[in-house]
Amino acid sequence: MVRRSREPVLWAMFSGGGMIAALLLPATVAVLWIAAPLGWVEAPSYEGLRLLFLHPIGRLSLFAVATLSFFHWAHRFRYTVYDGLQLYHLSQLIAILTYSIAVALTVIAGFVLVTTG
């Protein structure tokens, strides 16, 4: 019997992404894209944000958060599409599509974070 060897890796990325997103994203969104634009907190300065986002540690963390989040999406969306719409005969195609999109987004993330500023 051959074990499905890809599933453990995909599941690890799915759950890693789910955990990182759960712990980090709500606070980030609340401060950066809600509280700051509304003036509830003093808006982060351009230089300050540059430091946070574009310092090598910032870039690496962003890459990890982005990649794992994309794979988290791909994994959940894959199952939701074929269970929710009952497309079992297309399960292979749906898996290839969703994970390919995650891979493409990961490549873009890498490109952005290596080349910007």
Place this chain on the structure above:
Amino acid sequence: MKSVAVEVLRYRPETEAEPSFDVFDVPYEDNWMILDAINHIKDQVDGTLSYRWACRMGVCGSCGMMVNGKPVLTCATYVEDVLPGPVRVEPLRGFPVVRDLVTDIQDFMVKLQRVKPWIIREEEKPLAEGEYLQTPEELEDYKQYSMCINCMLCYAACPIYELDPEFIGPAAIALAQRYNLDSRDQGREERMDVLSQHDGMWGCTFVGDCSVVCPKKVDPAGAIQRYKLDATVDWFQSVLMPWRKR
């Protein structure tokens, strides 16, 4: 006397192509279970009604049915808890209906055997060396999973099993965990091979309803997620430390 309307699914394959509902007005007493109401129908009103039951005390696991859309043991569900009615009683969801409230459970029986739910030893120790001892803590590790009574409520609660009947399902995976976590067992690898197939643990999306409906608090959903975690740790070990025997 108090009474309640009970809508029972009837399927008589020799005369009907499709199931229909019969409505019975059932007089009931305090502390009657749904099963008592169904027994009343069979004894007093319509003896042709078919269903399974045995122990009346939540142990045999044979009286599971859908009551108002939820899988329950009818012997453990009070009529008073589903009032005012009408109470809709249907066979367990996800299984083919043989007749009235009787489903065909062959699929589940085959799946149970596939996970090898018995203690596997690479080598049995000779009788002279005595029994395999186990501490209370070691018993505690798997005891929860050993409480399963095979009532199949978890299968009826699982949308994945209904959508994809090949999925090996909640109770079978929980039972595999029961033996994996037993200190006397050495069959973890064999069961992992079975559950790593396309119809194994990876089909589960953690809807979680199986654990909600379980009358014995087995928590099959938890068992399946633990299995995925185990499989993932196995995989990383085999890649990062290939010299180590899994």
Place this chain on the structure above:
Amino acid sequence: MAKALNAGYKRHYPKWHRERVPIFWWLRSASYVKFMFRELTSLFVAYAAGLLLVQAWVLGQGAAAHARLLNWLSHPAVVTWHVILLATLLFHTVTWLNLTPQALVLRLGRWRVPKTVVWAGHYAAWLVLSLVIVCLFVGVA
């Protein structure tokens, strides 16, 4: 009174009835709807990650470009959309952290850490990390 035999019926051969799964099966119960919504929060997770990348890219393009992004971010419609985004992300966090103790069995030696402790530990980590993030962004104001 004997009824007419069902045409498809053959004596001694089982003729099962199989219920068709409805197309919108996940509307059948509140917990299925909650499950579906939980899975779809992943779309919002991916959007948030994407927008973080966009902001990183724009930060590299200079102060003027970033000011344009901030301008877009403070448009009332965009803020409203991000409030919805935050609500879905909170739903993701709460459902995720509540399910974690079911999957994660931690041991310290022979002692099995109780589920409530695993649960509380994750919420504590969420709280601490959220405070760190807030301090980081407010600190660079």
